[in-house]
Amino acid sequence: MAILAETGPPVPPPVDGPPPRRQLGRALKYIVTVCAVCAVATVGVVVGLNRLTGSGPVTERCTAALDGSNWYLSPDQADNAALVAGTAVARGLPARAATIGLATALQESKLINIDYGDRDSVGLFQQRPSQGWGDPQQILDPVYSTNAFYDVLVEVEGYEDMEVTDAAQTVQRSAYPDAYAQHETRSRAWASALTGNSPAALSCELAPVADADQVAPDAARDAVAGRLGRDLGLAPATGTADPNRQDPASVTVTVDATPLTPDDPQRGGWATGQWAVATAQSTQAVEVHVDDRVWLRDEAAWVDAETRLPPGEVSITVDATE
Structure with missing residues (x-):
């Protein structure tokens, strides 16, 4: 008795030449969609990492x-x-x-x-x-x-x-x-x-000051004073606890920058203030106040200040620990 082979739907004969234009279009649309989804996912991951509570920027x-x-x-x-x-x-x-x-x-x-x-x-x-x-x-x-x-x-x-x-x-x-x-x-x-020729033009994206990096208030003040003297030849006028911050160990150093540019004290203030932002990683500065603007480390930006400082005066707030 003859054995019949299992049969299925007829197999179309091979087609010579490129696939139909409609199939190519569908394939291209699929590839573009996949790439777009991947790109959005990548951006989402980066943005999400940047916004994690308590974390610093992915790239400082x-x-x-x-x-x-x-x-x-x-x-x-x-x-x-x-x-x-x-x-x-x-x-x-x-x-x-x-x-x-x-x-x-x-x-x-x-x-x-x-x-x-x-x-x-x-x-x-x-x-x-x-x-x-x-x-x-x-x-x-x-x-x-x-x-x-x-x-x-x-x-x-x-x-x-x-x-x-x-x-x-x-x-x-x-x-x-x-x-x-x-x-x-x-x-x-x-x-x-x-x-100081371009006010509020310099900012830094920095991680929060780690507890292990904080030093005593006197040492924090001396660190800022040392860099002011080394880089700019300036001496801080005062260095006291900042009553406006929740951490009582934070120190605010006030600087008279007018000797830098005696004929233009406001420019000297902005030169010193933006110097303080550029050196914030090493000094642990968290706020810099110049004129009617204040740079906030947490915001990585200059924002409007509640008060206006006199031309040439700069205040630098540094995180410290007891």
């Missing part, structure tokens, strides 16, 4: 805004930028000098005080002991290296009107003289904020 960063554009640096870079620009202000140099200094340090070391480099180069500006910049230990002191850079820059006749890359090259004698130009716009944004 600092921003200087100029002409509608934002220019970012890491907190460590911002801390060094505050020194480079602050030194220029303290020396009575124009904002152009700060722009040249920042562009040079960005190219040479990415604004990080590194202990290595090409041949014997070290430090923020990758200065070489063999070229007479000092010994390695001196050059690795960012205060020394920054002042050494400006000591040479101010001897360059007409540097204020030179292209940034030409002025930087005249000081540095680099093997890549055109490389400084790529950092000009970013440096100009940061210089404008840190010299």
Whole structure:
């Protein structure tokens, strides 16, 4: 007896050539939909992480805004930028000098005080002991290296009107003289904020101050005072507990910034205030008050203050612990 094979629906013969246009359209729509869902999910995860209660930003960063554009640096870079620009202000140099200094340090070391480099180069500006910049230990002191850079820059006749890359090259004698130009716009944004010419233009997104990083009120005040003196040559007028904060250990340091820019105390106040924001990671600053604006670490933004400070006066509030 013959055995019949199981049968099913007829199998269509193979079709030569590309699939019908309708099938291609459906496939493309499916791929686009999947990609869109994945993109939305990714954004949602990032936003969700940023909004987790009690957590800091996924990526800590600092921003200087100029002409509608934002220019970012890491907190460590911002801390060094505050020194480079602050030194220029303290020396009575124009904002152009700060722009040249920042562009040079960005190219040479990415604004990080590194202990290595090409041949014997070290430090923020990758200065070489063999070229007479000092010994390695001196050059690795960012205060020394920054002042050494400006000591040479101010001897360059007409540097204020030179292209940034030409002025930087005249000081540095680099093997890549055109490389400084790529950092000009970013440096100009940061210089404008840190010299006080662009008020409320600099902010930082930072994690909350960890309990383990908090120090006693006196030590917190001394840390701010030390940096004010080192970077800007300023001394705090007062350093007292802040009665407006829930934590009684928090310290508010009040600074008279008018010596920075005697002819324009308001600019000196903004230079000091935005310096305080740029250095907030190391000083543990949580609030900076200038004029009628206050920067809040929790908000990562400048907001309207309840009171207006006199021109040139700045208050810096630092988290501390008993």
